[in-house]
Amino acid sequence: MNRHSRYLFSFVKTSKSVIRTSHFTYYPDPPTPAQNKQKMNMFQAINNAMDIALGEDATALLFGEDVGFGGVFRCSINLRDKYGKDRVFNTPLCEQGIAGFAIGVANAGATAIAEIQFADYIFPAFDQIINEAAKFRYRSGGIFDCGSLTIRAPCGAVGHGALYHSQSPEAYFAHTPGLKVVVPRGPIKAKGLLLACVRDPNPCLVFEPKVLYRAAVEEVPADAYVSEIGKADVLRKGKDITLIGWGTQVHVLLEVAELAKKDLKVDCEVIDLVSILPWDKDAICKSVKKTGRVIVSHEAPLTQGFGSEISASIQEHCFLYLEAPVKRVTGWDTPFPHVFEPFYLPNKYRCLSAIKEVINY
């Protein structure tokens, strides 16, 4: 190091080290009545679900980019050793190939669990998923299908993922008849949903909020179980306003509900939609008819986000019950930014302001 660079580095040393703070506080699911439970974070719960899926179905295959050594998020760790490299394997780096290959595997009657490394990189496979997987059964009059196909992809904000490691693309897929799309909020849900998707006779997409892989820890039932696709969960009962979200955003809303109770004396009902397609309209409408007020919140951009579909349906089915317009608190209509992430996310402060606005309407 010469004198000049030492001089430059002296400035660097004086700057404060950056402490990354999460934009949410994790709210674990209430304990399940299961006897046999194990403490797991979300990647471990997903690993456990795939272990069960591979164990109970000899045709089941698990593949994608870097899946063999355990996956870049550790979801498939140890599975290649346990089930062999003809069942748990790396593919070439090509998302359209992964999706197409998976459709063929499923089409031949075997079970395919395909991983797309980040949901941001699912778009090269868009054609295979939208034009092929979703329409296989329909276009053949039911003589062929690829129902034993499940695609998993890490999604959502992670603090520093910027444009291509942060996206929440669920709305693109929600517009496609023939698919099922789910987003878990934590380990218990992730295991149940993944097993449900693997067993479901339709092609399913599981978007896993990657920020929860390690952050979320719960007592997960050790045995196999399924969480119903198409069913929303009411996580907190309330009478004044309904807050709807999914994935990480559910935890933001749970915290917001507590703040609203404490600061505003507003009693929030919090619903995790869980399943984007098909979605639980009945559960949502039942809640909105009770509270008369509603906020839908998601990380994805506002325009044509899935919040639009929910809002329009609420307007159509709950018109006479609404005391205020349906409010959407979402990501902005911009690409997902790097350094501006704290300003981009629909955080608790924006949600709380929205509650004030809707309550005071």
Add this chain to the structure above:
Amino acid sequence: MLSISRSAKSIQNVLERFKIKLNLVRNCRMVAFAGHTSVFPGAKAAFVSQPVFVLPKDIESIPIYRVLDRDGKIQDLTQDPNLSKETVQKMFRDMILLNTMDKILYESQRQGRISFYMTNFGEEASHIGSAAALEIRDVIYGQYREAGVLVWRGFTIEQFIDQCYGNEADVGKGKQMPVHYGSKDLNFVTISSPLATQMPQAVGAAYAMKRRKNNDACVVCYFGEGAASEGDAHAAFNFAATLDCPVILFCRNNGFAISTPAHEQYKGDGIAGRGPGYGIATIRVDGTDVFAVYNAMKLCREYVMKESKPAVLEAMAYRVGHHSTSDDSTAYRSSAEIEVWNSVEHPISKLKNYMVKRDWFNEAEENDFVKDIRKKVLKQISISEKKLKPNWKELFTDVYNDVPLHLQEQMNELKQNIEENKSYYPVKNFKA
């Protein structure tokens, strides 16, 4: 099987003669690097002391394997597949059937009786020759111009025409455009319009099938040279090679993708030229020669089943007909050019010449056969036309394995609207 191993050997001889290898050292004075061998993980290769710039012309074109000449004569008698008279006659008649059905259905589209059609003119030998070399249990993934494979496997005139009309007898329930055939019984996966999407799917199916106990079937994926430009083709070639999938990637290189000639589609040595680049065994054949296609396909099938690896087969042909009924191909190519391929270089005429030489061809019998097929096709058109379309509710079925709540609601909404506006919906044409 004797004939097959003979043909395999002879193909090897041909390859030997053409010496398909890089003439890398042609003009390079090189010094060997003693004591140092390359250990790069990305490629196994020797070091050289001069810059080696590989030009496309340094790589010789992959030759076109041919058995019959245009007069129907077998050039190299070791290549005669020695098929029985019955088999050759079935080949010939299946080609004639396909050709005759194509002519009539093409006309019926011109008359507005069906909405769309695509003929198979000039490519009959690729379909029949390849299909004949396969077992019915082998699974087919096609593009859309492979109806001959279905003919060979026993798809009936009635099934073809019912699909084109989308009537209640169509197994596809009238959901897709004409010529998007499929048959579970015949192991022919339903066609879809997006090009090349079937390619990585075929590879995945082959992977799943090779894991079955005592698997005795392979997968064949047909695609045109235009589709081979899609990203999915690249994915399929690469996945098939790296994952050791018993799949035959069968390219129908007919010189055109709608109006785009092959020389605007690629600059390399066709599609076959890509096979070795992916590490795949490759062969190129005369697609107007039913025996060459048959022999090459047998060779491919033996190879993929024995080695559990993929093979690429490129069948050279010419798309004699228009791309589809929505296309007039004289807008981009001359009638004179088409005529050559419609006469002397036509697959049906070549096989006919062969049969004449063997004294297996009876003009009167064949004329009666054509007449009979014409009659059957025309009769079937009038029958299929009168059949009702499926119940309109089928619009909502098979989206999922069951009809979910939101689709039931939409179905009920339509039901109510139909009841209120009965005269505006063509309900009488649809099954109640």
